[in-house]
Amino acid sequence: MNHNHLIKPYSKEEFVQTALSIFRFQAKNTLVYKDFLTQIQCNPEQVNALEQIPFLPISFFKTHQVIHQSTKPQLTFLSSGTTQTNRSKHLIVSPLLYEKSFLLGFDMFFGSIKDFTILALLPSYLEQQNSSLVYMVNHLIQATEHSDSGFYLHNYLELIEKLNYLEKAGRKTILIGVTYALLDLLDLKQFQLKHTLVMETGGMKGRRQEMIKEELHQTLKSGFGVNTIYSEYGMTELLSQAYSMGSTYFKPSPWMKVLIREVEDPFAFLPNESSGGINIIDLANVFSCSFIETQDLGKTHADGTFEVLGRFDHSDIRGCNLMMG
Numbered sequence: 001m002n003h004n005h006l007i008k009p010y011s012k013e014e015f016v017q018t019a020l021s022i023f024r025f026q027a028k029n030t031l032v033y034k035d036f037l038t039q040i041q042c043n044p045e046q047v048n049a050l051e052q053i054p055f056l057p058i059s060f061f062k063t064h065q066v067i068h069q070s071t072k073p074q075l076t077f078l079s080s081g082t083t084q085t086n087r088s089k090h091l092i093v094s095p096l097l098y099e100k101s102f103l104l105g106f107d108m109f110f111g112s113i114k115d116f117t118i119l120a121l122l123p124s125y126l127e128q129q130n131s132s133l134v135y136m137v138n139h140l141i142q143a144t145e146h147s148d149s150g151f152y153l154h155n156y157l158e159l160i161e162k163l164n165y166l167e168k169a170g171r172k173t174i175l176i177g178v179t180y181a182l183l184d185l186l187d188l189k190q191f192q193l194k195h196t197l198v199m200e201t202g203g204m205k206g207r208r209q210e211m212i213k214e215e216l217h218q219t220l221k222s223g224f225g226v227n228t229i230y231s232e233y234g235m236t237e238l239l240s241q242a243y244s245m246g247s248t249y250f251k252p253s254p255w256m257k258v259l260i261r262e263v264e265d266p267f268a269f270l271p272n273e274s275s276g277g278i279n280i281i282d283l284a285n286v287f288s289c290s291f292i293e294t295q296d297l298g299k300t301h302a303d304g305t306f307e308v309l310g311r312f313d314h315s316d317i318r319g320c321n322l323m324m325g
Helices: 012-029 031-039 095-110 123-128 132-144 156-168 179-188 213-224
Strands: 075-078 089-092 117-121 150-152 173-178 196-201 229-233 242-244 256-261 276-282 291-300 306-311
Touching (some): 012 031, 075 132, 117 132, 117 156, 123 132, 123 173, 132 150, 156 173, 156 179, 173 179, 179 196, 179 213, 213 229
Antiparallel strands (some): 075 089, 229 242, 291 306
16 A cells, blocks of 8 residues: 555545545554454454444553554654653654645645744643654744744743744744643733734643633634634644634544544444544554544534534543533
């Protein structure tokens, strides 16, 4: 299977056919997934539609090596977490495939990377190392070919100076920050940004109280003096991203698709506008598992976008805490 051709726009029919062929490939070669299919008595030969594909619970990335049996990882990404033991591990066979996925994805959503300067405020990710987000942003920073692009850890005053300098120069800039760090920055200074696009990702990481998305975006908009807050949705276990361009609706990259499962029955799927668990097909995950059952809650819309409504932990799965509309 020539994996470089997986990162491209798809027609509906092409996406389904590619997903099914990757499913058969992984049912043979990704041993954890193969065992999982055996356990749930799924015969891969009888799977002929996306909705028939079983999705691997994301927790397997914490407990098992999810990788094609006859390959060697070139990189290992670890999720953010408080201890080594509860961090997910994604073994990456082809860093080039990940790079193609996020570079082409960026290009499709925002236009040429060379038009931008990127300032990254991702302290918790930098401190924990082996972050797929840091790897992605670092490559985007290099791709801008601007000496002003770079990472900021706790040097907020330098970042304020740089933002002011780029604004005065009228340079198109992207400030991408972990949510709590952007709020910390606003505690120091309020802005009126005209040339900077602000993108939040990654949540509060236990550093601040969680806020509902609308309230958070309102706070960020008024603090940065912008009309739109962008968001990035990705995870350690995925090699593709989704972006929201100012609303709470995320648009996935074309080689990625979101399905919503029933909370009580992980093998049943729900129609658009129904709340349930988010399942993701990521064709770029060809050497691990492309079919991931996440612990996020959300809903899909007819135009292919989706919303993230929260998370559930294992105690919630029975539905007792899910007062979802």
